[in-house]
Amino acid sequence: MSRLLLRRLPTRALVHRPSHAVRTYASSTPAVPQFNWEDPLGSRNLLTEEELAISETAERYCQEHLLPRVLQAYRDEHYDPKILQEMGELGLLGATINGYGCAGVSTVAGALITRAVERVDSGYRSSMSVQSSLVMGAINDFGSAEQKDKYLPAMAKGKIIGAFGLTEPNHGSDPGSMEAVAREHPQKKGYYLLKGSKTWITNSPIADVLVVWAKLQETGKIRGFLVDRKQCPAGTLETPAIKNKTGLRASITGMIHLEDCPVPKENMFPDIEGLKGPFTCLNSARYGIALGVIGALEDCIARARAYALERKQFKGNPLAKYQLIQKKLADATTDAAYGTLAAIQVGRLKDEGKATPEMISMIKRQNCDRALHNARVLQEIFGGNAVSDEYMIGRHVANLYVTQTYEGQSDIHSLILGRAITGVQAFV
Numbered sequence: 001m002s003r004l005l006l007r008r009l010p011t012r013a014l015v016h017r018p019s020h021a022v023r024t025y026a027s028s029t030p031a032v033p034q035f036n037w038e039d040p041l042g043s044r045n046l047l048t049e050e051e052l053a054i055s056e057t058a059e060r061y062c063q064e065h066l067l068p069r070v071l072q073a074y075r076d077e078h079y080d081p082k083i084l085q086e087m088g089e090l091g092l093l094g095a096t097i098n099g100y101g102c103a104g105v106s107t108v109a110g111a112l113i114t115r116a117v118e119r120v121d122s123g124y125r126s127s128m129s130v131q132s133s134l135v136m137g138a139i140n141d142f143g144s145a146e147q148k149d150k151y152l153p154a155m156a157k158g159k160i161i162g163a164f165g166l167t168e169p170n171h172g173s174d175p176g177s178m179e180a181v182a183r184e185h186p187q188k189k190g191y192y193l194l195k196g197s198k199t200w201i202t203n204s205p206i207a208d209v210l211v212v213w214a215k216l217q218e219t220g221k222i223r224g225f226l227v228d229r230k231q232c233p234a235g236t237l238e239t240p241a242i243k244n245k246t247g248l249r250a251s252i253t254g255m256i257h258l259e260d261c262p263v264p265k266e267n268m269f270p271d272i273e274g275l276k277g278p279f280t281c282l283n284s285a286r287y288g289i290a291l292g293v294i295g296a297l298e299d300c301i302a303r304a305r306a307y308a309l310e311r312k313q314f315k316g317n318p319l320a321k322y323q324l325i326q327k328k329l330a331d332a333t334t335d336a337a338y339g340t341l342a343a344i345q346v347g348r349l350k351d352e353g354k355a356t357p358e359m360i361s362m363i364k365r366q367n368c369d370r371a372l373h374n375a376r377v378l379q380e381i382f383g384g385n386a387v388s389d390e391y392m393i394g395r396h397v398a399n400l401y402v403t404q405t406y407e408g409q410s411d412i413h414s415l416i417l418g419r420a421i422t423g424v425q426a427f428v
Ligand SMILES: Cc1cc2nc3c(=O)[nH]c(=O)nc-3n(C[C@H](O)[C@H](O)[C@H](O)COP(=O)(O)OP(=O)(O)OC[C@H]3O[C@@H](n4cnc5c(N)ncnc54)[C@H](O)[C@@H]3O)c2cc1C
Pocket: 130, 164, 165, 166, 167, 171, 172, 173, 174, 199, 200, 201, 202, 203, 247, 248, 253, 402, 405, 406, 407, 408, 409, 410, 411, 412, 426, 427, 428
């Protein structure tokens, strides 16, 4: 496969961030508006021609190339790193970054890509989000010129794989209490020694470069380090996989153990200090998740609707004829439509520099909660068949539990919003 996305799209679609002043809207309004259950509130009308083209190409790749392999990958708990290379060839990685071989598309276009990937599987989207938002985003936002030149072009092609290590065995929701530490190397000038453990880290067993957040011993401040696997002496970096997961089985997750791992000072992000570093990267990833999970929910809706129209119970009636079934579909479709509009709005504000972290907390929390709740309810429409993985819905339900948990569990986002609403801190 070659750079399919780039070839199928007009060059300007991927090279230039659409400007609000020149935005052109899709103009396919029919004479008599028709209700479309797949886009009930007409969100397509809010997208530029470029964004529609990017979305359609990403959807086509995902349906043609990811969907056929996801069932087996999920059963085997196997992640094929070639997927990142395929995505790289299509221009899907770090798509919102300008330069370094990245496409430089709008924030909304980037999230339409995550929606397309997550329509197939949240695990594939997680691996892509870590590469794009958490690692490439961190390097782009905080890296030195040398760090950007060294890593971003190869990461955009999926030839270097990244992981992002913030969570620790004893500190998940409260990363400020992290124990990982970096101290000056006692013998080797120009080096730090990193010590500590991170857990539940997407991509860590296969990552070439790991963004690790640790406290600098001399200041007590959190700093970001690029731990390059090739530079680590034997026994100083271990990244065992966490096996037998009950969700996100089509992605690979592991730990990071650093045992006095020597890291050159030039691998530290030069200026960013404190939680602002990891939280900035998390904000971008959380934005992508907010629209991504709608892709998973929309897949559940489409599959439940098709099943309800096909399956007959009582006097040969399709399940779709019953009011209780229709209510489940109406609730899920409404939440998907509202979630899409909210994510597009926040994406537009983000590109204008007007989005706040609380807005992103709000859409991440709401969309993840509603996607998980509705997927669980839609699962009921399949009756016993929902228990077979071939009906696909159980996999989405298991995955969506994880999306509600990582990158700030929903209750933690409630506390972020509660603090912003009342001015009172409830974390302690
Ligand atoms: C498959 C998977 C992939 C992941 N990938 C990554 C990754 O790539 N990089 C990374 O750094 N991390 C990753 N994570 C970790 C994830 O971000 C954490 O699991 C998450 O932040 C929650 O932390 P925790 O599991 O320690 O839960 P805890 O912090 O122990 O929380 C447990 C429960 O208590 C609640 N709680 C905690 N504190 C409070 C409070 N003050 N008030 C009220 N309720 C509270 C939480 O909301 C939650 O419901 C991943 C996790 C999974 C499962």
